[in-house]
Structure formats: C-alpha cells, structure tokens
Amino acid sequence: MSYRDISEGLRTGERGMVLMGVSFKGAIRGACLEATVEQRFVNPGESHLEVVYSFPLPWGAVVLGVEATLGDRHLKGAVVARQEAETRYENAIADGDAAIMVERNHDGSCCMNLGNLAPGESCTIRLRYAQLLQFEQGGLRLLVPTVIAPRYGDPVLQGGLMPHQASEHSLTAEYPFQLEIAIHGPLARGAVSSPSHAVTTQFHPGWDSDRMNVTLARHGFLDRDFILVIGGIAHNSVAIKASDCVETDRVAVLASFCPRVSSKEHSPLAVKLLVDCSGSMTGDSIGAARRALQSIVGLLTNGDRFSLSRFGSTVEHRSRGLWNLTGVTRVAAQRWANNLEADLGGTEMERALKSTFELSSCDAGGDVLLVTDGEIAGIDSTVERARASGHRLFVVGIGSSPAEIHLRRLAEATGGACDFVAPGEAVEPAILRMFHRLRSPRLTGLSLRWPEGSTPLWQSPLPRSVFDGDTINIFALFETPVNGQVVLGGTGPDGVEVNIGTASVEGCAETSDVVSRLVASERVKVSESPQELAVAYQLLTDYTNFLMVHVRSLEDKAVDMPDLHKVRQMVPAGWGGMGSVLGAEQLESRDCMGMDEIYDRPALSRRVSLQEDTCFDKDLAFDWGHQLNESEHVPEPHPVTTPVTKPVTQRHSSPPRSSPGLTPLALQDRLLGMPRSQWPSTFDGLRAMGLGDPLVAWVEQAIGRGLANRWPEHKVVTAFLHVIAEWVFPGYEQLRQSGGGPDSWLGGWKVSLKGDAVRVDRKLAKRIREALKGIAALQWPEEAYGMTG
Secondary structure (H helix, E strand, O other): OOHHHHHHHHHHOOOOOOEEEEEEEEEEEOOEEEEEEEEEEEOOOOOOEEEEEEEOOOOOOEEEEEEEEEOOEEEEOEEEEHHHHHHHHHHHHHOOOEEEEEEEOOOOOEEEEEEEEOOOOEEEEEEEEEEEOOEEOOEEEEEEOOOOOOOEOOOOOOOOOOHHHOOOEEOOOOOEEEEEEEEEHHHHHOEEEOOOOOEEEEEEOOOOOOEEEEEEOOOEEOOOOEEEEEEOOOOOOEEEEEEOOOOOOOEEEEEEEOOOOOOOOOOOOEEEEEEEOOHHHOOHHHHHHHHHHHHHHHHOOOOOEEEEEEEOOOEEEOOOEOEEOOHHHHHHHHHHHHOOOOOOOOOOHHHHHHHHHOOEOOOOOEEEEEEEOOOEOOOHHHHHHHHHHOEEEEEEEEOOOOOHHHHHHHHHHHOOEEEEEOOOOOOHHHHHHHHHHHHOOOOEEEEEEOOOOOOOOEEOOOOOOOOOOOOEEEEEEEOOOOOEEEEEEEEOOOOOEEEEEEEEEOOOOEOOOHHHHHHHHHHHHHOOOHHHHHHHOOOOEOOEEEEEEEOOOHHHOOOOOOEEEEOOEEOOOOHHHOOOOOOHHHHHOOOOOOHHHHHOOOHHHOOOOOOOOOOOOHHHOOOHHHHHOOOOOOOOOOOOOOOOOOOOOOOOOOOOOOOOEOOHHHHHHHHHOOOHHHOOOOHHHHHHHOEOHHHHHHHHHHHHOOOOOOOOHHHHHHHHHHHHHOEOOOOHHHHHHHOOOHHHHHHHEOOOOOOOOOOOOHHHHHHHHHHOOOOEOOEOOHHHHOOOO
C-alpha cells in the first residue's frame, strides 16, 4: 500500500458521504463482552448503489446476529452457506430488490455488502457479537477496532482477499464514531481509563450489581482503535454453563483460568530483538518503538544475552549473534534504539523473521521479541515459518490501529504472547508484562480434570504454554449436567506436576445462547463438517454468510444494475507520520481555550504544538479535509519524520507573521490549481499567495542571496515554485525496489522541464532541490522556521 494509493480517493472523489457514522454499544460481564455495532448508510445520489464496506472485528469475536432498518422496514438476517448466500444476493440485485450480505474475510475482518440502496434511501445495519476478554497482570484491556490501516503487499495474492474485500483509503474521509460501554459487577469498581480517547465515567451502585457507564467525552472518528483499560482487578478462575441452544439436552461449559505460576528465581534470557522500521511506523509509532526498546534494554540483567535487528524492505542486524549484557553492550543498545528511524521502506516481515531466526546462538530455538504495527497483507506463510522455527514469538503491537489478529496469530502459533501499546500510552507496563512472560517458567503438558463422573463429548485444545496472570479459556460440550471443580494442571521445567488453576461449575445452567454459541464457534474450527455446524448455530464463519433480502414492489425495483461504491477507510491517525494521536491524559492536563475545537477533528486532520510550557495554539492546527478538496491533484506525501512538537500551520491566505504559512503540500495544491501564467514571480507575490515571512525570507536568503549576480528575483521565485509543483514522493513500492535506504527519498524528485511554457534554469533548479533536503509534505526544512526577513 502506497501513499499514492491512499490519495487516489481525492482524485476520484467520494461522491457524497455514504457511510454517515458508526456507533458502538457494549456490556462487560465478567470476562465476556457483548456488543452491538451500528453502521448508518445513506444514498445521496440519483442512482441505485451497491455499497461495499470492509470493517475490522477484534480477536476472537463471534458474530451472533445481523439486523437492518431499510427506510422504514425492519429486516432480520439468517446464516446460510457462503456459496448459496452469494448466489441469492446476486440474484436479488439482478431482480431489482434490496439485499444485504455480511461475509467474513480471510484476514479476520468483515465485509458488508448493501445492494440496491435507492436514491435518497437510508439503511442502518446492526451487527451483534460476543468476545471473551483477556485478564493480564492485574488488569483487563478491551480493544475496539474501528479502522483497517493500509497494509504492505498484495491483499489479493498475498492476503487471500477477494478484490471487493480489499480496503481502500482516503485522506478526506471523516466518519463519526460514538461509543457507550456498561461495566457490570465487581469490574465496575476497577480503575477505568482510556489511552486512546478522552472518556467520561458514571458509577451506579446497585443492591445486586454495580455498574460503570463509559462514554466518549468528545466527538470521535473512525481514525484509531478504542482502548479501555480496567486496573486493580483480583483475578479469579471462573466457569459458566448454559443449555445448548441447538441440542437442548446438552450443556455447554466455558472455564476461564488465571494461573499463578510461582518461581523463586528466573533463568537468564536469550532474546532476539526485532523492530519494524518500515514507512508505516513513521511518526507516533516509531517514537513508541524507541521508548519500548529503551525500556526493554533497561530491564535486561546480568547473564542475559540479546541481539538487535531492524527491518523494512531489508533487514539489518547490529551483530552476528547474541551479545552478553555488559555496560558497553547496554550503552550500545540504548544508542541504537535512540537512533531508530522508519526509513527502511516496505514491511518484509517474513524475510526479516527468517534472518533473525538464523542468527547464531548456542540455544536451540529461543525467543524473539518483535515490535511492529503488523501492517502486512499476507500473514499465513509468516505464521507457518515462525511455527516451524522453534522460537517463541513475543509481540508488542504499536500504533493507533495495529493488525491485532495478525499479531495474535503469530504469538499464539509459537507459544508466545502479544501485548499492545497505543500512541500516548506509557510503554513500560506493556514491556514489564512481556518481560514477566519471558522470564516466567514455561509449563508444558497441560491437563484438565473435570468433576468426577463428567466426561466432555468435545473439549477445545489446551494451549501450548502458560504464563503467570494470563487468561486461559477452555470450551466444552457435555451430554449430562456438570457440577463440581475443574482443575487445570501442568508440568514445570523440573518435571514436577503442579495445579495452576481451579474453577467451580455449580448451580443451574443459564438459558442465554451466548455461551453455547461461543462454544460452537470453537467447535467449528476443528469440525469435519464446519459449514453444517455454523449454519445450525447461526455463526458467521469462513464457510457461511449472513444474508437478508427485501423484495421491493414492482414500482420500487431498480431498473438497472447499481453503481458500485466502495467505502474508503479513514487513514489511521499517525499512520506513516500523518497527523498525531494525542493521549487523553495530555489533553485533560491542559486548561486551554478552544481545546474542544481542536480535539473534535480527526487526529489526521490536526497537528498541534505540544510545547511543555505553552498551551495549544489554534492557529497551528492543520486542516487536511478542507484543503485537500481544493484540488484534483494530490501528490504522494513523504512520511513525516520531524517531531510532533514542530508546528505545522493552517493553510490560509493571511498566516501569522511567526508562521511559515502554507505547507509544501498546500503550496503544491494551489500551484496546480491555477495557470502557470498566474504564478507569482516576486517575493512579495509569495507572501500574497500565503507563504509566511520566515519562509519567504529563507527562500530569499538561503536560495536567492548570493545568486543575484547570476539569477534575478523573478527567476529564483519561478524556479522555486516550479520545483515544488513537480515534487513527487516515492511510494513504498519504489522504496522496496530501491532497497529502502534513506537516500532513496531523494530519488522521488522529478522536475520535468520539457514542454514547459516557463523556462527554468536547470542549475538553479538543482540548487533549490539541494536547499530543500529534509522537506516533507507537511514540513519545510528546519531552517525555514527560524529565519526572519
């Protein structure tokens, strides 16, 4: 996925807003989340539309049902075999009727197909799902994915997606997001916070159960995942049972364990550190990766051994093998981590892992600690290679929209673990949890003992490894009632069997279908007849789709095939260095006028000064959506590598005198939106166009001064504007082909002088390009910010 692919949506246009917004309502009871996602669509055009929208689901989510309101009609869907659903959907479209189909994509996301949405017609689709949450190290972390980030590679050939399922992105898309979560029971008294959004909480005590309501404090957008953290939780092993919703004489059981694995001493580590330095990590993500690596290096102790590697289109190893921890190697590692940049192009993760696995080590297998956003199109072959390597893979997911399902698959397949760090979130807790797992003794040979006299008809496979304080969920189906203690055991490194968790199954079975359908979803994964089982329990799987058809009256039927409209994703905040996600704690700690105005825009649309001793300056806000719609031509932007503290100004005709005025991208937009004959040819003309005094002074002094004897003012200005207008940033594909080195960015300059109505001196153009080294789509070179006229 390249920047030019993203900006393609600007040239084609969104043709009106079709996705009006998404809302999320959830309830957390124990370790289970039940949620409803509501998507609102409208057809603003004059012809029928087929709307296609791919959207993410969290790891382990089980879709329980889909309903829709089409105009004033309420529709309910049913699960049918995938091939049958596709045939019936296409036939309904051809007959002029409305149809809605939801399918599960190969990468774990979903695709909503809404066919024959009539002109002016609205449709609200509600998707209900359940998810078992993971309790980790004294807390619970809920991740609600909202956006699919751009991914490196071919989504069809490598990712296994159908062409219509592959996500496309637009810099101008803005979709509102609302959220409400109710936390019930003992969890309601936990410490609730969100590192991704500003939230408000309301506690409601009850005589039988407490409740905590969580809502967004400000407007939200589908530009980053929502994260909720509940701390101060006492872990308990629990079990629940319910009558099976299909075979009512049977009992479904879910047993959740939080094992306590004690260890008097830890063994030295042999860990290979691998960091993603591809272009998508630019900005917030690479900053979080640096902090994570510094924290990791600080936690290494005497006797530990480690290696340092980074990757993108290529992989770079700091050493040929593992270093022993000494004062010298620690300082070298800290210096290496501090200098990390996202300058290695694409994300060739599989090749990087293979090379890292092969680093010389006296250990058979070993551990790899991977820091990445996971944004690759294909993961299947990478998972298989990691599984066969004999290494455990511990993954720290970085960014506002990491590929959670990809990263959890990698960790689970190798017996490792996965944790996530959002922009603005402290990395230390996640790294501490990861090191706790790394140093935790590995328990193998896990066994489960059910109550006496109870033998399951089916039981989910036990995990390969157990870490202290994590959650292990076991699913089972019984033919007879189950009452008593369920005991989880394992074998330690010394060969001694230990009891690592006990849960109690007591009382009457529940009547809710959630437990039995959660159990059935696990059965589908190993069933010899997965399609029949999924249809029986009405589950959305790789073998089944949700389908609903509305047969229209003769006068309302479409008379032609609908126009295809693929809903483009918002570009996640901070992806590739575009925009920045501000942590909720940073926002709440600043008592500034106009904060709501700044925060109530997508993070991609704003980039504000974060000087420690100053407040936010609204004049420094940068509005993508307004300006990018000014022109049909949009260049492919360079990942922004300057810190978030560098101010980027709003594009307006009268910039503050201390501001450089228009950004490079904004200036290019304006130049390409007017005839060259109207371009200014004087420094005063540059000011009138919207460039601030510091930037004009820099152009005059750094570029023009000393050249006046050879080039007059009008030639300097003309050449400067010409170079900016012809500036093209390379995409990831160009970076991959060129090897991904930092100098490859300079290869993206293309100055086409042939056929130009205005003659530009080549030597002068070359001089200007050299002066503009360090420029980015949203940033002028450093010198342009401090020079006065």
